[in-house]
Ligand code: ADP
Protein backbone atom coordinates (compact mmCIF):
# COMPACT_ATOMS: atom_id res chain seq x y z
CA UNK A 1 0.00 0.00 0.00
CA UNK A 2 2.86 2.35 0.70
CA UNK A 3 5.79 3.14 -1.48
CA UNK A 4 8.86 5.24 -0.92
CA UNK A 5 8.56 7.21 -4.12
CA UNK A 6 11.31 9.54 -3.00
CA UNK A 7 13.63 6.56 -2.32
CA UNK A 8 13.79 7.28 1.39
CA UNK A 9 15.21 4.56 3.62
CA UNK A 10 17.28 4.15 6.78
CA UNK A 11 20.52 4.87 4.94
CA UNK A 12 19.14 8.07 3.43
CA UNK A 13 17.08 9.63 6.18
CA UNK A 14 15.25 12.89 5.73
CA UNK A 15 13.48 11.91 2.55
CA UNK A 16 9.74 12.02 3.12
CA UNK A 17 7.92 8.83 2.20
CA UNK A 18 4.92 9.17 -0.11
CA UNK A 19 2.10 6.71 -0.52
CA UNK A 20 0.72 5.76 -3.87
CA UNK A 21 -2.81 6.80 -2.81
CA UNK A 22 -3.49 10.48 -2.18
CA UNK A 23 -4.49 11.79 1.23
CA UNK A 24 -7.09 14.42 1.96
CA UNK A 25 -8.25 16.98 4.52
CA UNK A 26 -11.51 16.74 6.47
CA UNK A 27 -12.66 19.70 8.57
CA UNK A 28 -15.23 19.49 11.36
CA UNK A 29 -16.30 23.06 12.19
CA UNK A 30 -19.00 24.63 14.34
CA UNK A 31 -19.72 26.43 17.60
CA UNK A 32 -18.80 25.30 21.09
CA UNK A 33 -20.80 22.29 22.35
CA UNK A 34 -21.73 21.34 18.77
CA UNK A 35 -20.05 17.93 19.00
CA UNK A 36 -16.82 18.61 17.07
CA UNK A 37 -14.63 16.66 19.48
CA UNK A 38 -17.17 13.82 19.69
CA UNK A 39 -17.24 13.58 15.91
CA UNK A 40 -13.43 13.70 15.68
CA UNK A 41 -13.12 10.95 18.32
CA UNK A 42 -15.77 8.86 16.54
CA UNK A 43 -13.81 9.01 13.26
CA UNK A 44 -10.51 8.23 14.99
CA UNK A 45 -11.99 5.21 16.80
CA UNK A 46 -13.39 3.81 13.55
CA UNK A 47 -10.01 4.23 11.85
CA UNK A 48 -8.34 2.32 14.69
CA UNK A 49 -10.88 -0.50 14.45
CA UNK A 50 -9.84 -0.78 10.80
CA UNK A 51 -6.22 -1.15 12.08
CA UNK A 52 -5.12 2.18 10.66
CA UNK A 53 -2.30 3.97 12.44
CA UNK A 54 -3.62 7.10 14.10
CA UNK A 55 -1.85 10.09 15.68
CA UNK A 56 -3.69 12.95 17.39
CA UNK A 57 -2.52 16.44 18.34
CA UNK A 58 -3.91 19.37 20.26
CA UNK A 59 -2.44 22.82 21.01
CA UNK A 60 -0.58 23.44 24.23
CA UNK A 61 -3.04 26.22 25.11
CA UNK A 62 -5.88 23.76 25.57
CA UNK A 63 -5.02 21.57 28.54
CA UNK A 64 -8.33 22.25 30.34
CA UNK A 65 -9.21 18.62 31.01
CA UNK A 66 -6.10 16.62 30.17
CA UNK A 67 -2.51 16.95 28.98
CA UNK A 68 -2.46 13.71 27.00
CA UNK A 69 -6.04 13.29 25.76
CA UNK A 70 -8.58 15.21 23.75
CA UNK A 71 -11.78 15.30 25.81
CA UNK A 72 -15.29 16.22 24.67
CA UNK A 73 -17.83 18.06 26.83
CA UNK A 74 -19.61 14.73 27.11
CA UNK A 75 -16.37 13.17 28.42
CA UNK A 76 -15.50 11.07 25.42
CA UNK A 77 -11.72 10.95 25.25
CA UNK A 78 -8.89 9.90 22.95
CA UNK A 79 -5.17 10.02 23.66
CA UNK A 80 -3.26 12.85 21.99
CA UNK A 81 0.06 14.62 21.87
CA UNK A 82 0.40 18.28 22.78
CA UNK A 83 2.28 20.69 20.51
CA UNK A 84 3.05 24.38 20.80
CA UNK A 85 3.21 25.18 17.08
CA UNK A 86 1.68 23.61 13.96
CA UNK A 87 5.14 22.90 12.49
CA UNK A 88 5.84 20.52 15.39
CA UNK A 89 3.09 18.25 14.08
CA UNK A 90 5.11 17.62 10.91
CA UNK A 91 8.15 16.67 13.00
CA UNK A 92 6.15 14.25 15.13
CA UNK A 93 4.11 12.43 12.49
CA UNK A 94 5.65 9.02 11.85
CA UNK A 95 6.27 7.75 8.34
CA UNK A 96 3.71 4.94 8.67
CA UNK A 97 0.86 7.04 10.15
CA UNK A 98 -2.37 6.73 8.16
CA UNK A 99 -4.61 9.24 9.96
CA UNK A 100 -3.73 12.49 11.75
CA UNK A 101 -6.40 14.05 13.99
CA UNK A 102 -6.08 17.65 15.19
CA UNK A 103 -8.44 19.16 17.77
CA UNK A 104 -8.99 22.86 18.57
CA UNK A 105 -7.57 23.89 15.18
CA UNK A 106 -8.45 27.56 15.86
CA UNK A 107 -5.79 27.77 18.57
CA UNK A 108 -2.99 26.96 16.09
CA UNK A 109 -0.94 29.42 14.04
CA UNK A 110 -1.60 29.82 10.31
CA UNK A 111 1.10 27.26 9.47
CA UNK A 112 -1.55 24.64 10.22
CA UNK A 113 -2.84 25.10 6.66
CA UNK A 114 0.55 24.27 5.11
CA UNK A 115 1.03 21.38 7.57
CA UNK A 116 -2.35 19.84 6.72
CA UNK A 117 -1.67 20.24 3.00
CA UNK A 118 1.80 18.68 3.33
CA UNK A 119 0.45 15.66 5.23
CA UNK A 120 -2.41 15.16 2.77
CA UNK A 121 0.10 15.41 -0.08
CA UNK A 122 2.09 12.60 1.51
CA UNK A 123 -1.01 10.41 1.54
CA UNK A 124 -2.27 11.01 5.07
CA UNK A 125 -5.95 11.42 5.97
CA UNK A 126 -5.99 14.65 8.00
CA UNK A 127 -9.00 15.45 10.21
CA UNK A 128 -9.11 18.91 11.82
CA UNK A 129 -11.82 19.94 14.30
CA UNK A 130 -12.17 23.55 15.39
CA UNK A 131 -14.28 26.62 16.05
CA UNK A 132 -15.12 28.45 12.85
CA UNK A 133 -16.07 31.70 14.65
CA UNK A 134 -14.82 33.47 17.74
CA UNK A 135 -17.06 34.82 20.52
CA UNK A 136 -17.87 37.93 18.48
CA UNK A 137 -18.91 35.90 15.43
CA UNK A 138 -15.75 36.64 13.42
CA UNK A 139 -14.12 33.82 11.40
CA UNK A 140 -11.45 32.25 13.61
CA UNK A 141 -8.15 31.77 11.74
CA UNK A 142 -6.79 29.43 10.58
CA UNK A 143 -10.11 27.53 10.31
CA UNK A 144 -11.52 29.59 7.38
CA UNK A 145 -8.41 28.83 5.31
CA UNK A 146 -8.62 25.14 6.21
CA UNK A 147 -12.27 25.10 5.16
CA UNK A 148 -11.17 26.48 1.78
CA UNK A 149 -8.57 23.79 1.11
CA UNK A 150 -10.38 20.79 2.66
CA UNK A 151 -11.81 18.03 0.50
CA UNK A 152 -14.61 17.36 3.03
CA UNK A 153 -16.37 19.71 5.44
CA UNK A 154 -18.80 18.87 8.26
CA UNK A 155 -20.64 21.69 10.00
CA UNK A 156 -21.85 20.72 13.46
CA UNK A 157 -24.53 22.54 15.50
CA UNK A 158 -25.31 22.73 19.18
CA UNK A 159 -28.77 23.54 20.56
CA UNK A 160 -29.48 27.16 21.51
CA UNK A 161 -29.86 27.26 25.30
CA UNK A 162 -32.29 30.20 25.00
CA UNK A 163 -34.77 28.96 22.39
CA UNK A 164 -33.89 25.40 21.34
CA UNK A 165 -33.08 26.20 17.70
CA UNK A 166 -29.85 24.96 16.10
CA UNK A 167 -26.98 27.02 17.54
CA UNK A 168 -24.18 28.34 15.35
CA UNK A 169 -22.59 30.76 17.85
CA UNK A 170 -20.48 30.54 21.01
CA UNK A 171 -21.83 33.17 23.41
CA UNK A 172 -19.30 34.41 25.97
CA UNK A 173 -20.99 34.82 29.35
CA UNK A 174 -18.13 36.45 31.27
CA UNK A 175 -16.78 39.98 30.84
CA UNK A 176 -13.27 39.26 29.58
CA UNK A 177 -11.62 40.84 26.55
CA UNK A 178 -9.51 38.92 24.03
CA UNK A 179 -10.24 36.42 21.27
CA UNK A 180 -8.67 33.50 23.14
CA UNK A 181 -10.26 32.89 26.52
CA UNK A 182 -10.14 29.15 27.16
CA UNK A 183 -13.22 27.92 28.98
CA UNK A 184 -16.31 25.75 28.78
CA UNK A 185 -19.81 26.12 30.25
CA UNK A 186 -18.33 28.45 32.89
CA UNK A 187 -17.63 31.06 30.21
CA UNK A 188 -19.61 30.15 27.06
CA UNK A 189 -22.99 28.86 25.96
CA UNK A 190 -24.46 27.83 22.61
CA UNK A 191 -26.81 30.32 20.94
CA UNK A 192 -28.64 30.67 17.62
CA UNK A 193 -28.39 33.73 15.37
CA UNK A 194 -31.35 35.47 17.06
CA UNK A 195 -30.24 34.89 20.63
CA UNK A 196 -26.53 35.59 20.07
CA UNK A 197 -25.10 39.02 20.93
CA UNK A 198 -21.57 39.73 19.66
CA UNK A 199 -20.10 40.59 23.06
CA UNK A 200 -20.27 39.17 26.57
CA UNK A 201 -23.85 38.62 27.76
CA UNK A 202 -25.67 37.43 30.86
CA UNK A 203 -25.64 33.64 31.17
CA UNK A 204 -29.04 32.04 30.56
CA UNK A 205 -30.88 31.37 33.79
CA UNK A 206 -32.90 28.25 34.27
CA UNK A 207 -36.03 28.24 36.44
CA UNK A 208 -35.81 25.94 39.43
CA UNK A 209 -38.11 22.94 38.99
P1 ADP B 1 -17.34 20.76 20.79
O1 ADP B 1 -16.05 20.02 20.53
O2 ADP B 1 -18.04 21.19 19.53
O3 ADP B 1 -17.21 21.89 21.80
P2 ADP B 1 -18.05 18.39 22.27
O4 ADP B 1 -17.93 17.24 21.31
O5 ADP B 1 -16.90 18.62 23.21
O6 ADP B 1 -18.38 19.72 21.45
O7 ADP B 1 -19.36 18.23 23.19
C1 ADP B 1 -20.64 17.96 22.67
C2 ADP B 1 -21.52 17.65 23.87
O8 ADP B 1 -21.73 18.85 24.63
C3 ADP B 1 -22.92 17.15 23.59
O9 ADP B 1 -22.98 15.78 23.30
C4 ADP B 1 -23.62 17.46 24.90
O10 ADP B 1 -23.38 16.42 25.84
C5 ADP B 1 -22.89 18.69 25.43
N1 ADP B 1 -23.64 19.94 25.36
C6 ADP B 1 -23.58 20.93 26.29
N2 ADP B 1 -24.34 21.98 25.94
C7 ADP B 1 -24.91 21.68 24.75
C8 ADP B 1 -25.82 22.38 23.87
N3 ADP B 1 -26.26 23.59 24.14
N4 ADP B 1 -26.18 21.77 22.72
C9 ADP B 1 -25.74 20.53 22.45
N5 ADP B 1 -24.88 19.82 23.24
C10 ADP B 1 -24.47 20.38 24.38
Ligand code: ZN
Nearest residue numbers: 160163192195
Ligand atom coordinates in the same frame (compact mmCIF):
# COMPACT_ATOMS: atom_id res chain seq x y z
ZN1 ZN C 1 -31.93 30.91 20.17
